[in-house]
Ligand SMILES: CC(C)=CCC/C(C)=C/COP(=O)(O)OP(=O)(O)O
């Protein structure tokens with residue numbers, strides 16, 4: 332069952348992330364607390380779970396890749412802390428709690444993000460794998476997080492506020508801002524578990540469709556979601572004058588685009604049969620999610 336498997340993988344992550352954040356030996360207690368505040372605030376842990384499940388789809392054991400999985404969640408959490416800062420989206424709530432800068436101030440919040448990003452690369456070095464494979468995975472993740480991936484997409488996002496952009500530009504922005512890390516998560520899990528080129532290509536196709544379905548759903552939830560359930564403000568895209576799949580088309584159209592992306596993702600998994608059951612159920616669940 333999807334929920335049980337997801338919960339089991341999440342539990343493993345929670346305890347490993349907890350172990351990584353050693354408050355007692357921290358050079359600066361406030362910084363360590365602020366990193367912990369956001370990292371342990373209960374996200375869905377989608378990216379690390381995807382990494383582990385991609386490994387399972389190619390016959391590996393997800394648990395064996397826990398360090399790479401933790402590193403991804405640290406990078407994702409850093410990006411959320413920075414995304415919420417006054418200089419970016421200026422949001423007050425995230426993961427059902429006040430945003431990091433609302434509690435610790437913008438300076439410490441910026442440093443907490445920086446620290447999680449750098450810690451991620453120390454943590455991934457704990458991952459057992461032959462050095463060539465590990466270097467390949469670190470390259471996947473750093474490229475996805477960097478200027479030609481997440482950071483680049485975020486820059487396009489900021490520069491597009493208040494402007495009308497085309498569907499093509501929107502897709503390009505999201506492929507960087509959100510899609511790149513999902514893609515790196517899935518590819519990294521597959522690479523670590525020894526996927527061949529054909530398997531890797533199929534999972535990359537799944538990853539790209541997954542990212543698209545996730546983003547369209549995020550845009551839809553920003554319009555019709557329940558603030559208490561999603562743990563962050565709704566209507567923020569409109570307030571920040573952002574183009575989304577909903578504003579560029581319509582709610583109905585956005586729903587259809589999300590469904591098409593799910594179909595594409597499921598199709599990409601066909602060669603894996605039952606081994607990819609979790610990835611299949613997850614993407615199907617994704618478009619009906621409430622948070
Ligand atoms: C380098 C940085 C800061 C990257 C941010 C990446 C990211 C996916 C932010 C959240 O996007 P969003 O603003 O669309 O989502 P939410 O509604 O969750 O804030």
Ligand SMILES: C=C(C)CCOP(=O)(O)OP(=O)(O)O
Nearest residue numbers: 373374375376377426509549
């Ligand atoms: C990419 C976007 C839209 C930011 C939120 O990501 P998630 O929806 O995965 O957030 P958490 O569950 O990790 O809080």
